[in-house]
Amino acid sequence: MEGLFLDARYDKGVLTLYFLSNKIEEINVKAHRIAYIEPTSIELYNVLNKLSFIYEIMEEEWFLPPYYDFKRPIIKIKYLGSSKFIKKIEENGLGVHVNNFPDEINLILREKSLHPGYLYDMNTLEMRDSDDPLYKLPEIRYAYVTSLNKYGKEASWYDIKYYKVSINNKDDFVIKNIEELYDIIKENEISIVMADVNSLNEIKSQGFILIQKPLVGIYGLIEWSRISGLTLRQASNSSIGKILTSAEALEAIKRHYEIKKVKRVEPWRKLGDMKDADRAGATFIPKPGVYFNVYQLDFSSLYPNIIVLNNLSAETVNKNNCIKYETNAIGHKVCFDKEGLVPSVLKRLIDRREKIRPYKKDLIFKERFDAIKWILVTGFGYLGYRNSLFGSVSAYESVTYIAREIMKKSYEISNKNGYKVINYIIDSLFLIPENPKIDIEELSETISKEVNIKLRVEDKFLWLVFPYTERCLGSAGRYYGLRDDGTLKIKGINAVRKNVPDIIKYAETNALNVLKKASNKEEFYNLLIKAKESYDNVKKELINGDVKEDLLVISKSINKIGNTQQVRASRILYGLGDSISYIINSDGNPIPVEFYEGNYSKEYYLKYLERSEIEMPWYIINKNCNTS
Amino acid sequence: MGRTTPSTRMAVEEEINKLLKIANYMDYEDKDKVKEIIKEAYSLISYYQFEGLYDPLEPIILGLIVYLAKRCK
Numbered sequence: 240m241e242g243l244f245l246d247a248r249y250d251k252g253v254l255t256l257y258f259l260s261n262k263i264e265e266i267n268v269k270a271h272r273i274a275y276i277e278p279t280s281i282e283l284y285n286v287l288n289k290l291s292f293i294y295e296i297m298e299e300e301w302f303l304p305p306y307y308d309f310k311r312p313i314i315k316i317k318y319l320g321s322s323k324f325i326k327k328i329e330e331n332g333l334g335v336h337v338n339n340f341p342d343e344i345n346l347i348l349r350e351k352s353l354h355p356g357y358l359y360d361m362n363t364l365e366m367r368d369s370d371d372p373l374y375k376l377p378e379i380r381y382a383y384v385t386s387l388n389k390y391g392k393e394a395s396w397y398d399i400k401y402y403k404v405s406i407n408n409k410d411d412f413v414i415k416n417i418e419e420l421y422d423i424i425k426e427n428e429i430s431i432v433m434a435d436v437n438s439l440n441e442i443k444s445q446g447f448i449l450i451q452k453p454l455v456g457i458y459g460l461i462e463w464s465r466i467s468g469l470t471l472r473q474a475s476n477s478s479i480g481k482i483l484t485s486a487e488a489l490e491a492i493k494r495h496y497e498i499k500k501v502k503r504v505e506p507w508r509k510l511g512d513m514k515d516a517d518r519a520g521a522t523f524i525p526k527p528g529v530y531f532n533v534y535q536l537d538f539s540s541l542y543p544n545i546i547v548l549n550n551l552s553a554e555t556v557n558k559n560n561c562i563k564y565e566t567n568a569i570g571h572k573v574c575f576d577k578e579g580l581v582p583s584v585l586k587r588l589i590d591r592r593e594k595i596r597p598y599k600k601d602l603i604f605k606e607r608f609d610a611i612k613w614i615l616v617t618g619f620g621y622l623g624y625r626n627s628l629f630g631s632v633s634a635y636e637s638v639t640y641i642a643r644e645i646m647k648k649s650y651e652i653s654n655k656n657g658y659k660v661i662n663y664i665i666d667s668l669f670l671i672p673e674n675p676k677i678d679i680e681e682l683s684e685t686i687s688k689e690v691n692i693k694l695r696v697e698d699k700f701l702w703l704v705f706p707y708t709e710r711c712l713g714s715a716g717r718y719y720g721l722r723d724d725g726t727l728k729i730k731g732i733n734a735v736r737k738n739v740p741d742i743i744k745y746a747e748t749n750a751l752n753v754l755k756k757a758s759n760k761e762e763f764y765n766l767l768i769k770a771k772e773s774y775d776n777v778k779k780e781l782i783n784g785d786v787k788e789d790l791l792v793i794s795k796s797i798n799k800i801g802n803t804q805q806v807r808a809s810r811i812l813y814g815l816g817d818s819i820s821y822i823i824n825s826d827g828n829p830i831p832v833e834f835y836e837g838n839y840s841k842e843y844y845l846k847y848l849e850r851s852e853i854e855m856p857w858y859i860i861n862k863n864c865n866t867s
Numbered sequence: 868m869g870r871t872t873p874s875t876r877m878a879v880e881e882e883i884n885k886l887l888k889i890a891n892y893m894d895y896e897d898k899d900k901v902k903e904i905i906k907e908a909y910s911l912i913s914y915y916q917f918e919g920l921y922d923p924l925e926p927i928i929l930g931l932i933v934y935l936a937k938r939c940k
Contacts, residue, residue: 643916
């Protein structure tokens, strides 16, 4: 009988495997613990041979970091019992514990050829699956549990009023008591329950897998498991960076690259050289204004593609023992003798994502597609993160340098072909066809060929606004506009920001919905007064006290408030990632929603609305933004 | 890790803010115009993205050139 391998636990010589078939099946197998030790003293062999709980000692050849150009014998041991002896070995300078990322259980699973997220014959434990990204899954019955407050928003630990239980993203149940959940699970034959932090601690796992609600949905999580080798539980508790690093660790183990934290020191440079090299991707400061007939062109996975095409990896940049290399303009030597570890992982992910792309209208594939996207987004950041296992600042600098060169070329080609560039941000260009010599598709193809990375026409806007920021400038990541399919695209303004009270979002969205009817310049300017009126109406409602209190709630993550001792202590008490919801009272003080008695500060919210108005188009047209 | 990019932008802003403060003290009836020209440098920082910026005063000087060019039209 086949089952989807999802989770595993190890305790005292027994590996418990959790498979999903019709229900969750538990299978127990005997297994040894595994550890890899890099010897630093010959004495290590004598010590290990004397330990009776060690069942097997093997010597394997592994490539050593940071450049993986030399092999060294590493000792692999299989044992039972406590792992305390490894710490003692390290303390006595006999050896270093290596290959211990992400966790010991992943080594044990690997030893048994068990890969989470794949289908297995549950009797023989043989894999019945392939690496095809369009893999089929058995039917999964799952539930999302979200705790909500009295306004129907995600609750904090102290203001939970009810729970929403969503079954397979279709049927929703509302329960007041968490105990009611178990009947729903039983009736609906649920195998996997994903709960938010607040509900997680209240649910007891009974015949189902209980995990923290992931960012990517259940199918995305299974994809993460397959890519990273982490169990479903591990993946649900991991940051995206850990998922990526685990995928890289899988590849490292395949190549016999030892996994050990090493310092990759930047080469000595003159200050001027560092100033040239140590820069981010190209970002424009757009001129605030209303623009008509704008195209947005996006590079497809720009940074991952740069990494892959240029073989940029921690061990390939500034490697000394290299035969075939190129030195880039910022002085970093990139080795092409062997495909880098990071590029090989990212290439696999890019290919995988492209294979899924045509099917992404289906929820299962959409979640897989997005799950890979998240990892690719992290790929670049982790390459430059000095403390990551496979990171190097030099590789990171090379990526941003090439990205700037690509944007420069795109800018020049666009101008040459009669397109005015009004904004660019890292991997996105905003163009107006002023005197176009070729059509937009041809332009994107020309640029794609020139830079060797696909540039797609992402959107065509009938009108697009770059609003003022608080400092009366434009910002590359703040814009909104009407696409030619009649939908609005809103980025970075208060209407879509998380920690902004709904009244501000409501006012901005109302105004933009009025402007949604404008399909050309004339209609846009004609509707401006009406749009402003709708914004002003919200101000009136606020002054008259006609505003529903749920529009006034401000929710902020406690993690973002600050890192004082008090906040850190409350995190331990009330859980990580919690948020606090409050309303500004008539005396100007923030009051948690549970204690709010109905008198809000008109002055505070009115000022907020007025401040926010600088994002609206009538403000730009009147050019009345002033900072000093 | 793009460590110098934010500091470059901040350095230019510091120069601009310093000049704006000085402009405020000036006993000159067109000082708003002066401030407007100084502020022009903000929008020119973008053009240094590809070639790099070596002195925070460069965009301010370029701002003056842009202003002169506009007047010469």
